[in-house]
Amino acid sequence: MPIARKMADFIEKSSWIRKMFEEGARLKAIHGADNVFDFSLGNPNMEPPEEVRDHLEQVAADPAPGLHAYMPNTGYPHVRKAVADFLGREQGVAITENEIIMTCGAAGGLNIVLKAILDADDEVITPAPYFVEYGFYADNHGGRLVAVPTRPDFTIDVAAIEAAITPKTRAVVINSPNNPTGQVYSAQNLAELGQCLEKKSREINRRIYLVSDEPYRKIVYDNIEVPGVFDCYADSVMATSYSKDLSLPGERIGFAAINPAAGEKQQLLAAMALANRILGFVNAPALMQRLVALVQGTSVDIAEYDRKRNLLCNGLDRLGYKFIRPGGAFYLFPQSPIKDDVEFVGALQQERILAVPGSGFGAPGYFRLSFCVADQTITDAMPGFEKTIAQFQ
Amino acid sequence: MPIARKMADFIEKSSWIRKMFEEGARLKAIHGADNVFDFSLGNPNMEPPEEVRDHLEQVAADPAPGLHAYMPNTGYPHVRKAVADFLGREQGVAITENEIIMTCGAAGGLNIVLKAILDADDEVITPAPYFVEYGFYADNHGGRLVAVPTRPDFTIDVAAIEAAITPKTRAVVINSPNNPTGQVYSAQNLAELGQCLEKKSREINRRIYLVSDEPYRKIVYDNIEVPGVFDCYADSVMATSYSKDLSLPGERIGFAAINPAAGEKQQLLAAMALANRILGFVNAPALMQRLVALVQGTSVDIAEYDRKRNLLCNGLDRLGYKFIRPGGAFYLFPQSPIKDDVEFVGALQQERILAVPGSGFGAPGYFRLSFCVADQTITDAMPGFEKTIAQFQ
Numbered sequence: 001m002p003i004a005r006k007m008a009d010f011i012e013k014s015s016w017i018r019k020m021f022e023e024g025a026r027l028k029a030i031h032g033a034d035n036v037f038d039f040s041l042g043n044p045n046m047e048p049p050e051e052v053r054d055h056l057e058q059v060a061a062d063p064a065p066g067l068h069a070y071m072p073n074t075g076y077p078h079v080r081k082a083v084a085d086f087l088g089r090e091q092g093v094a095i096t097e098n099e100i101i102m103t104c105g106a107a108g109g110l111n112i113v114l115k116a117i118l119d120a121d122d123e124v125i126t127p128a129p130y131f132v133e134y135g136f137y138a139d140n141h142g143g144r145l146v147a148v149p150t151r152p153d154f155t156i157d158v159a160a161i162e163a164a165i166t167p168k169t170r171a172v173v174i175n176s177p178n179n180p181t182g183q184v185y186s187a188q189n190l191a192e193l194g195q196c197l198e199k200k201s202r203e204i205n206r207r208i209y210l211v212s213d214e215p216y217r218k219i220v221y222d223n224i225e226v227p228g229v230f231d232c233y234a235d236s237v238m239a240t241s242y243s244k245d246l247s248l249p250g251e252r253i254g255f256a257a258i259n260p261a262a263g264e265k266q267q268l269l270a271a272m273a274l275a276n277r278i279l280g281f282v283n284a285p286a287l288m289q290r291l292v293a294l295v296q297g298t299s300v301d302i303a304e305y306d307r308k309r310n311l312l313c314n315g316l317d318r319l320g321y322k323f324i325r326p327g328g329a330f331y332l333f334p335q336s337p338i339k340d341d342v343e344f345v346g347a348l349q350q351e352r353i354l355a356v357p358g359s360g361f362g363a364p365g366y367f368r369l370s371f372c373v374a375d376q377t378i379t380d381a382m383p384g385f386e387k388t389i390a391q392f393q
Numbered sequence: 394m395p396i397a398r399k400m401a402d403f404i405e406k407s408s409w410i411r412k413m414f415e416e417g418a419r420l421k422a423i424h425g426a427d428n429v430f431d432f433s434l435g436n437p438n439m440e441p442p443e444e445v446r447d448h449l450e451q452v453a454a455d456p457a458p459g460l461h462a463y464m465p466n467t468g469y470p471h472v473r474k475a476v477a478d479f480l481g482r483e484q485g486v487a488i489t490e491n492e493i494i495m496t497c498g499a500a501g502g503l504n505i506v507l508k509a510i511l512d513a514d515d516e517v518i519t520p521a522p523y524f525v526e527y528g529f530y531a532d533n534h535g536g537r538l539v540a541v542p543t544r545p546d547f548t549i550d551v552a553a554i555e556a557a558i559t560p561k562t563r564a565v566v567i568n569s570p571n572n573p574t575g576q577v578y579s580a581q582n583l584a585e586l587g588q589c590l591e592k593k594s595r596e597i598n599r600r601i602y603l604v605s606d607e608p609y610r611k612i613v614y615d616n617i618e619v620p621g622v623f624d625c626y627a628d629s630v631m632a633t634s635y636s637k638d639l640s641l642p643g644e645r646i647g648f649a650a651i652n653p654a655a656g657e658k659q660q661l662l663a664a665m666a667l668a669n670r671i672l673g674f675v676n677a678p679a680l681m682q683r684l685v686a687l688v689q690g691t692s693v694d695i696a697e698y699d700r701k702r703n704l705l706c707n708g709l710d711r712l713g714y715k716f717i718r719p720g721g722a723f724y725l726f727p728q729s730p731i732k733d734d735v736e737f738v739g740a741l742q743q744e745r746i747l748a749v750p751g752s753g754f755g756a757p758g759y760f761r762l763s764f765c766v767a768d769q770t771i772t773d774a775m776p777g778f779e780k781t782i783a784q785f786q
Binding site: 002003004005006007008010011014041043044047048053056057059060061063065066067068069070071104105107108109110111112115116117118119133136137140141142207247248249250251252263264265267268270271274275277278279280281282283284285286287288 | 395396397398399400401403404407434436437440441446449450452453454456458459460461462463464497498500501502503504505508509510511512526529530533534535600640641642643644645656657658660661663664667668670671672673674675676677678679680681
């Protein structure tokens with residue numbers, strides 16, 4: 001075996017995803033990319049806002065010395081201060097640069113917090129459907145992901161999470177607005193989760209962390225507010241990125257914020273900074289740190305995504321697809337009209353529509369559509385969606 | 394315990410390093426940064442070459458769509474091709490973009506290759522003195538670092554490495570030009586190592602990888618050539634970055650290259666790409682990828698480092714310090730005039746000179762000086778070096 005057994009296993013298990021993408025690439029080669037309706041990727045189709053592009057030119061041209069050198073593993077102090085100031089205003093919490101670590105996107109942030117807290121064989125609970133990478137992130141650091149189904153409306157089933165907590169539980173990872181469902185957890189739902197974690201932490205005599213993955217926080221519709229987790233539970237950490245709201249996913253810039261009320265937070269901060277260093281991130285990319293400090297609060301035009309959401313939801317609703325209308329993010333997670341979601345996604349491919357089976361998110365019987373695509377892609381795909389559902393009715 | 398036991402242990406073990414840096418910061422606060430002679434950091438003092446800065450402005454201003462979006466986890470194909478083309482010319486190997494993965498610096502590259510190949514409890518051998526992060530990198534992925542002393546001139550002791558190989562050995566990590574010694578391994582030394590690894594791989598019936606960490610490849614003196622590892626051993630991977638030769642360490646850009654002659658290299662490549670994704674790097678920063686594609690072969694003015702090397706070596710030689718003259722990198726690794734290197738480094742601090750004890754590199758009895766500093770720092774520190782060695786003679 002030329003590679004680690006575990007990695008060979010991971011590659012093997014994800015081979016169906018690869019085959020699906022290969023089939024997509026094959027369709028594009030045959031029909032032309034414009035004639036394939038690709039709803040499979042969470043790669044924002046919008047460009048970064050003009051303000052961001054202007055500031056990028058500015059920071060790239062800055063002649064001051066030392067701007068590409070190493071800085072503290074946690075990031076530039078002035079950048080962390082800008083992030084803390086905005087976060088404090090946004091969520092009404094008293095947070096400082098000392099609770100912020102700049103990271104290589106939310107993925108980097110989640111990995112450093114899990115490395116900081118997980119002992120061997122620790123359990124990490126997440127509501128399912130869930131972003132499939134969480135399983136890898138827990139495993140990276142010796143942990144094990146435990147998926148606990150949500151309620152049918154994709155909100156957190158707190159009683160089920162409580163029942164899943166064992167003496168090995170170290171963290172609960174949530175994601176709101178959610179990938180793949182678009183669900184935004186209410187303040188009430190989060191408060192119940194917080195109470196549950198307080199009670200169970202006492203019971204197992206161990207700090208259970210709440211880790212909140214929030215890259216879609218700014219992408220919400222119908223004036224929904226995304227409640228912060230800091231109010232609902234002290235031992236919480238937020239990880240996020242500028243990938244989605246500034247359309248910069250390739251640049252790998254985000255941050256992790258530790259709840260100012262977290263217990264022994266200095267140790268947590270030191271462990272996360274060390275994890276950032278030794279996992280090989282070292283620090284978040286310097287230039288992008290300096291960029292995001294200048295554009296706090298900026299985002300792409302959410303109305304664009306809202307229009308796409310409505311276009312897709314209204315279209316599919318008319319055709320008889322069943323789904324929960326997403327309150328945020330740019331994903332729709334309809335029920336598969338047949339039990340076998342992989343088969344249904346295969347049938348959509350016959351119509352040159354690319355989607356991801358719910359099985360890829362721990363939720364068979366559903367499929368995910370990303371609507372961060374051109375409006376035309378949505379409208380042009382409708383006949384295909386219609387033909388496919390008709391086959392199974 | 395609010396954090397993982399292992400991380401608490403790491404923080405505790407490295408507390409003496411932190412105390413040393415805190416003492417350095419304290420000295421700077423008292424005497425002013427200009428009056429403290431800081432030889433402790435490998436943070437290049439030179440700015441990126443003008444050509445790099447010009448191209449950075451250009452790529453930052455590029456209005457083409459999709460430039461900050463996700464790309465394949467291995468990096469942009471055109472960037473990988475530019476890297477492969479230069480590497481092929483530089484080292485005389487037939488290598489293509491299919492053997493290149495763009496990474497978040499060399500640290501990112503080393504982590505993805507170790508994650509790709511290490512099973513639980515596998516051993517990773519490295520010649521000591523060594524870059525202390527290697528221990529963390531091996532541990533990150535369930536492995537264990539085994540340090541094997543070099544010969545007295547800091548070249549690889551191949552017989553000692555052969556003796557250290559067990560059925561658990563999975564990789565040998567080397568670093569040439571070396572941090573902390575500045576040693577550049579000869580083609581002969583590498584060829585012997587390659588023969589040893591071929592023999593032992595057959596013997597233990599397991600592929601032992603040679604992983605070559607080469608961020609200082611372009612920083613060499615006296616017309617020394619740095620032999621490539623691809624010629625000496627088939628199952629080899631090179632990891633490097635643009636941090637040192639382009640003075641861009643904060644930007645986290647580098648690459649890993651798989652020997653075109655490596656066995657089952659498609660699997661290795663797939664595992665490394667998956668590791669890049671799931672460790673949270675996802676991909677190397679997009680903008681910096683596009684930048685380095687345009688400046689292949691460029692480097693800072695090595696003559697500057699050469700001048701600093703001579704200034705430091707000649708100065709310390711006159712004062713009676715004993716050392717091997719470095720052939721590359723920007724470090725000098727003199728013998729401590731007393732057995733206790735930590736005590737000696739403490740004595741240097743009394744003269745406002747900051748160095749790192751050899752104990753931090755698995756080599757007690759030495760200390761490391763980074764000469765990527767202003768010339769004035771070197772000349773102004775000489776009286777302090779003189780006074781300190783005099784105390785112990």
